[in-house]
Amino acid sequence: MTAKQLSILVIDENTIRASIIEAGLREAGHDHVTLVHDVHAIASRVRDAQPDVIVIDLENPNRDMLESMFSLSRAVKRPIAMFVDRSDQAAIEAAVDAGVSAYVVDGLRQERVKPILDMAISRFNAFSRMERELEDARNELESRKIVEKAKGILMRSQGLSEDEAYRRMRRAAMDQNRKISEIAHSLITASKLLGGG
């Protein structure tokens, strides 16, 4: 390695996601990585770190402030371009879809920066996927609890066995083309209205 190590600044208020990006960068051999979580610190941190590459999440309302800094040459050594190559529409789309944006100091070669951007995009996507899965798992757990509760109501009020109670709810779900958790939810609501528990 003769080329000077790139200095990379990651701006993300989501500390977990920022750490995931940082880990990826370090695995790829980048040691000069700075994380900024506090939006108010952006200006001074950019000045101090003089980054070659800046990665920022799109939810961050301070992107306009960041971009305005680039037009002031006294603030930074002008990372003016967004992404590596302005004509690389596919990369830009992938980044915006993933919810991340990147700025690159003028004059950096594409082959040095592209892997960093690709890594950031894939980690942002992985993070979204993880959040979705977590959300699904939460919903799954929630609906399982609801079904259990509804089953209990049916067993008590109708004198059914656990299997019979479950089968009855499942048939209702099939007949009405609804999820079993929705049937369970309706049943609990109805039971409450009728003064049950």
Add this chain to the structure above:
Amino acid sequence: MSASVPLTAGFLPLLDSAILVAAREKGFAEEEGIALTLVRETSWANIRDRIAVGHFEVAHMLAPMPIAANLGLTPMRLGLLAPMSLGLGGNAVTVSQELWAAMAGEGATGPDDPAAAGAALRAVIERRHRKGDDTLRFGVVHPHSGHNFELRYWLAACGIDPERDVEIVIVPPPLTSDAMAAGRIDGFCVGEPWNSVAVAAGLAHIVTVKAAIWRSSPEKVLGVREDWAGEHGSLLERLLRALHRASLWCGAVGNHDELADLLSAPAYLNQPAALLRAALDGELETGGGTRRFQDFFVPAQKAAIFPWQSHALWFYSQMVRWGQVSHSAENAETARRSFRPDIYRAALKPLGVPLPSASMKVEGALAVPTPVGVSAGQLVLGPDGFFDGAVFDPAHLDAYIASQRPALR
């Protein structure tokens, strides 16, 4: 009837998103066969990026944004055009209670007289300079914004050098109050409702308004990707007709209660309806009592949504003035052609509404309301003009630019 065409527009939570919101909520888009979805964004950079990659077909944009993009001043290269403006006015200059107290001590009285307020601010700045105090810091929302240019225009015309005597920083509109509360800025120029929000929080005092600095002046536009507009001409025309009808609805005072309610929803501005109603009526609580401002925000009257190319050229003249771009005949032409009254006329012609015959006008020429040449019916423009009495004649752009340079001294 065929199914509606889906169209997605990005917007920032500001009063002048009203026309887009009304187009969706009051069925004007649907009447034109458009299923309009509105997506709230957190930065103008996101608006630009998402229109670039096609997440948005159209967007609420700062009027200088398409000009800056076409001049290659943005980190992402992209061709944009503005076939319609989204109203006139809507901004104010607001300062912290502390700065207001100092300005009042120097003779500032109220927000009706920008020159007097500017003179007081200048005196405060000179006093602070003698005492060795920190430079006052003002926030604006974007370098390529009406806010930045009208704040600088006002300061410079009052003998304050925006580059030397104050520091101008970028603050996102919804964060202006926080920034002031934390002492990071002493004042800001921003669109409503964010001035009123800061005043209501007891943090700030409104010093003057956009309509007092430059009466009947442009602020936001409908921004469209140039290639998209080329490929979807008739759909864009349908959208412009829907937005025209929505603007008339927004301009009727009798609808302001309902409009304020619509805008106050969590998905839009998420602010109290009473505060938005006051801004729609131009009756702002300044921090020193409620004041009524003439033409504070104009969504319909005075050809408020016509994309005047003289407005585009004025913004360009300020980009040159403050060093954002160098002046050339070619750059001026790029700026002028960013606003597209031809598309506006083609879209609205079938409606038989009055359309200005000219694409440019002399800004600051009308002291009183004046009927102007139109295609049909009647159209009254003005009064317009800058508070310092200067006139911008787009036919003499070079002379105007030369007269403003150097900025001061």
